[in-house]
Amino acid sequence: MECDKIAKDFASILDELTCNSKPIISTLTKMAEENIGCAQQMVDAIERRIERCVPNQKLYAFYVLDSICKNAGSPYTIYFSRNLAQLYKRTYLIVDNQTRSDLIKMFKTWLMPSSSSMGDHLFGKEALDAIERFLVKASALHQKHVAAPTVPGLLREIDKLSLLTRERAAQNPHDAKLKTKVVVLQQLKQELQREKMPPQALQQVQMQLRQIFAQEQQVLQQQHQQQQLQHQHQQQRLPRKALSTPPPQAPGATPAPRESEPVSLFGTPSLSSSFFPNASNIQPPTSEPSQKASKVQALYDTLRAEGLVKPVPQQSVVTLDRILSQNHKESAQTTLPPLNLLKDILGDVQSHFSTVGVDILNTPNLQLCQQTVIQDNPTVMQLRHLLYRYKPNKCSTCGKRFGSSEEEKKQERDHLDWHFRINKRIKGTAGANGATAKNIQSRNWYLDDTQWQRFNDEEIVSTTRSETDSVTLANLDASTASSSFSTSKFDAKSAPEKTEADLAKKYVTVPETHEDMSFQCPICREVQSAVYNDDIGEWIWPNCIQSQGKYFHSTCFHEAVEETPQQALNQGLERLKGLAG
Amino acid sequence: MASLPGLNDSLHPADLGVDLNEPKHVSITAGSEWRVDVPQESKLTIKVHSGVAEIFGTELASDVPYVFQGTKFAVYAVEDAEFEWTSPELTSHSISSDTNMKFIYNVHFALEKLRVSSFEGPRVLIVGESCTGKTSLAKTLCAYAIKFKAHQPMMVNLNPQECIYSPPGCLTATPISDVIDVSSSTWGQSMTSGATKLHNKQPIVKSFGLEQISENKERYVSTFQQLANAVRGRVQNDSTVRRSGLIIDTPPLGQLSDDFSELKEIIYQFKVNAVVVCAKDDTLALKLNEHLPVETLAIVRLPTSSGVVQTDDVYKRALQRNAIREYFYGDFNTVLSPYTIGVDSDMITVWQPKSVLVQSDSQDDLLPVEINASNLQHALVAISYASRRSSSEEVSASPILGFALIMDVNDTKRKLRVLLPVPGLLPDKAMILTAYRYLE
Structure with missing residues (x-):
């Protein structure tokens, strides 16, 4: 329930993140660091925010994600890794170019081996790989859109265009236009080679070239279609003579004239449209061939309507080839997940x-x-x-x-959280005074037989214990072990000599009037549950003392009292009472 | 194997190896194991890329580097596994499909059935000659026992030359409550005061203190009797351990009496109800069938794996040295900070276990030791819970608090420098000299 509240607070602060505000981001990071137990909810909140907020604010939510993962590390990194690639891709696609480059900058930092995750990458390799692949593709597109035309590049385009035009000119030797075109292209080429032009001029040249090219392509396409149609006609005339009745149409077989492969300057045909944003605006030149083509098309349509033209039957080689080439394309596009995953x-x-x-x-x-x-x-x-x-x-x-x-899933979560806490402790955490508390430790003394026999390994392996929970330590003064069990009343005057181990041994028998078996220490806010003490046959609260009707961890109480000077002891007690209230 | 690139290249200093050496890739098919011998001064890093691979029953996490030093072990592929390894100079490694894992699984599931069918788990004694895979079997059985159900088998080590969660010279019992540290030659860390990557273990430790059992068999027996007492109490209090049972590793049979008297005492003390004999043939199992109380025991023989390595004294010594260093200083994952103090030589009392190697007329098990350099320099001493003025018997019967290392004895100034695992004063307790010396 507490988690829900924290998650709600978290989400509402997150909603305020409408600009790149450092304080908000660090507040959110701090919340995430302090409430690892609610990691899942916070991760959900951030993912939701990224998905739902307006595009120009998405980046800031990503900054929160980034900051949390870099500062708090696991389990956030693990949780985020799951949807990271999807989230990143979707965001990238709808934001503006500036934001995109910011996103890319952020992504680059993820690729650095981070110190928080022991030299590994911040996120799962799969997620990072997916994003990288995506970015490689996206930026390739991006670059083609904006890349400034270069002289050699333009020269190449001119060469290709001249080639096409010459080809056509060879086919239609009477077309004077084509001839001039070839000459103009040649001149343009020379111009380009001789003079240094400003980039804008180059861009203009490129635009024009592409328009010409598009026209050229269209003409070629129409010619191609025309040829194909003629070809089909010739083919179909022969069987029609032999058959007295029109052949039954193969059910489901749609007669579609095979699309001719458009010739493209820049490799794949599917991309060419994006390179020629104006291509659709170019009117097809109303030259003779195109008129002829439309006439032929009309003729073909009528013939088909009359049932005189036979559509390509299903068993034909043409259909087979079409299916095969389609299949081929599909299978090339579907990439299987990695073998190991399978x-x-x-x-x-x-x-x-x-x-x-x-x-x-x-x-x-x-x-x-x-x-x-x-x-x-x-x-x-x-x-x-x-x-x-x-x-x-x-x-x-x-x-x-x-x-x-x-x-088991809960156990796993606790287990992951435990790793996270431990790693944090091993790294050393920055204390309140700014100094880094290193994980300096030493071997413990072994327990004596009696202590060991009473020990339960749950104390070690429990993943839900907190650092402040008492640990069983060897009792060097074994002979006095039993006597220290007799006092439960805290005596402040004799306290300074007590060691922490002694304090931890203090206990309070759970009062019968108390309705539940646990108490909350007003100082550390930990809930301590009762344990059964075999020796006295009673349920007790270990490491507990009672003061003025309140129950405290005796170690906490002692610490709090010790901080207060002796003469101000009573004041201190008052303060504690205040806390307890 | 020696022809693999980089293997014979001794130009690279060992500590730079990780950077200088390209990772090599190995794939092992399911059911095979990759056996490797990492020299003392060398280092090996393994990273599993895919599949399921384990080391003595403990599954390796994927894409996490595991570092090994001065050890011989095998990576077993439960499923086809691919991993990479990096080592500046690895003397030998090989892949073999000739393992006894099939039998170990059989034993494990037979034990698992006993665990789920009773409140008293099986108490398994593993016996065999030296180098027959006893400790590896014990480790594997412990590792498997914690995987399916939340069992906590008690690992009992009765071989004082082995170091399991302790320095050498000890008999120990440790509930295995979580993953065993595959990189550590002592199976992992006993309790420390700070955060460690894996959960620590809480062993009970009894110091035998001598190198060979034959030096003082009575002391050996009384030491494991003390251990058995402690274990009985724990098993009684701790239902999880009780249900999970005991797995008891023993010294090579050659070190015990021919009439199996110590084995019989162990079986009695620990209420053993199953004996697994590690042997190539049935001879030993048949012999044990004659001598042991078979009416309360199931005796089975586990065929030896072709992968058992003949360990020599040098290797064992190195492991023991490592265990002493680890006790005080930790390992590369967990760095511990021991504490050196200076003490006057009349401030300490040291006893020494009687040994047949040392002439003595005393009837006592422990003999007083004179505090001087020749007796104590670089010695590992056990600190008992008994106070300094306790009698020989009291010290003998007392639990062990821990170990200290006598770094230096100055006979003229009558001063010692002592390395303690725990910062603070030298406990005012009697110490027991062990046969082990450690020079940094």
Whole structure:
């Protein structure tokens, strides 16, 4: 519930981020750092914000994402990695060029190995790779749009154009226009080679060239179509003579004249339209061939309507070729996910099916005897999956596996959070006074037999413990161990000599009037639950003292009291009471 | 193998190796293992790219570098696995599909069935001659036991020459409550005061203190009896450990008496109900069937893997040295800060376990040690919970607080410099000299 509130606050601050405001971004980052427990909600909030806000504000939300990941690191980096590529791509596509270059700048910083994630990249490699691939494509397009024309480039275009025009001129030797065109092109080429032109002029030249080229292309296309039609006519005339009745139309076969491949200056035909933004505005030259073509087209349409022209039948080589070429294009476009991912999925599925409904208890042939140990046991080969993919979610830090049940998922989240906290502690955290508290540590003394026998490893492996929870430390003064259990009343005057271990041993028996089994320490705000003490046969709150009807962690209380000078002790107690209220 | 590029290239200093060496790629098919020997002065980094690979039962995380030094081990491919490795000078590595993993899985699931069918988990004793894969088996079984259910098997090490969560010379018992650290030759860290990458373990440690069991078999027996007492209490209190059972690793049989008297005592003390014999053939298993109380025991033989390595004394010494260094200074993942103090030589009391190698008429197990350089220089000493003025018996029966290293003894000034794992005063406790020396 607390999380919801934090997430709500977070989202409302996020909504205020309508300009590139450093304070807001750092506030949000700080919130994220302090409330790792709510990481998922905050990640959702940011993703939502990026998706929904107006394009010119999306960048700032991205800056929040960036800042949180760089400062707080995991688990945010992990959570964000999931949708990062999609989010980035979608944003990139709808923002203006300035924002795009800012986005790219930010992306470049992600590629640097970050210090927070131990030399690894900030986000998952897959996400970064996807973005990079996308950017490579996008910027390639981008560059072609804006690239200033260069003299050699223009020369090449002229050459191509001259070639096309000459070709056409050879076909229509009577066309004087074409001849002049060739000459003009030649002159233009010489001009370009001789003089240095300002960029604007070059751009103009390029524009004109492209217009001419587009026209040229259109003419060529029409000629091509015309030829094809004639060809078809010739083909179809022959069988029609032999048949007395029109052949039945193949159902579903749509008669479509094969599109001629347009010739393009710049490689792929599909791109050419984007390079010639004006191409659609160019009116086709009303020259003779085009009129002829439209007449032919009209003729073809009438013939088809009369059923005189046979559409290309399904079994024909033409159809087959069309289908093949289509298929070919499609298969080239679909890129399969990486092989490893497919293998992983396959493995998970396999292990799921071989372990479904398995119960070790009811599995025969599992008794510990020589025969079972040395035999080839197919059941064991199935059970093996229980050690691996039966739990499909593998921790990326330590390799520990987690299942997909709700409970296990929660464990996994806690586990990831734990790694995160530990990594942060190992790195050392900046303290309140600005100095970095390094993770300086040493070996602990071993526990004595009694302590060890009472110890429970839950104290070590629990991922939900906080740093301030008491830890079992060796009690060097073993002989006095039992006597220190007898006092539970805090005596401030004898306190200075007490060690923290002694303080931690103080406890309060859970009062019968208390309705729940835990108390919240008013100082550290930790909730301490009761534990059962075997020795006295009572539920107790460990590391607890009672003062003026309030319950405190004895270590916290002691610390708070110690900070206050002796004479101001009472004042301190008043202050604590205030806290408790 | 020696012809792989870069392998014989000794121009690169070892510590720069990671940068200087191109990572090499290996793919192993499911069911095979990649066996490798990393020399003491060398370093090996492994990064799994795809598939499922494990080291002695502990699965490796993907794309995380694991660093190894001075160790021999195998990466087993559960599924086809690809990984890269980097090492400046790796003496030998090979891929083999001839493993005994199939049998280990059989043993594990038989044990797992016992764990789920009773509140008292199986108590498995692993026996065998030296270099038959006992400790590797123990490690693998522990690693598997924690994977499916939240079990916490108690790993009991009765071989004082092995260092499992402790320096050498100890018998230990450790609940395996989380992932074993595959990079560490001591299986991981015992408790420290700060943050460590993996969860630490909390062992109980009994110091045998001598190098060879045969030097004082009575002391060996009484040491594991003390350990068994502690374990009994823990198992009684801790239902998770109780349900998960014990996995007990033993010294090579050759170091014990021929009449199996110590084994019988171990079986009695730890209430062992299953014995796994690591041996190439059935001879030993048959012999144990004759001598051990088979009515309460299941005795099975596990065929030895072709991958077991013949370890020599030099290798064992190196591991023991590493374990001492790790105890005080930690490893490259976890740096610990020990603490050096100066003490007057009349401020400490040191005892020494009786050994057949040292002539003595005393009936006591522990003999007083004179504080001088020849006795104590560079020595590893166990600090007991017993106070300095306790008697020999009291010290003998006392738990162990930890270890200290006598860095320097100045006989003329009557002063010592002592390295303590924990900052603070030297505990006013009796110490027990071990046979181990460590010079930095």
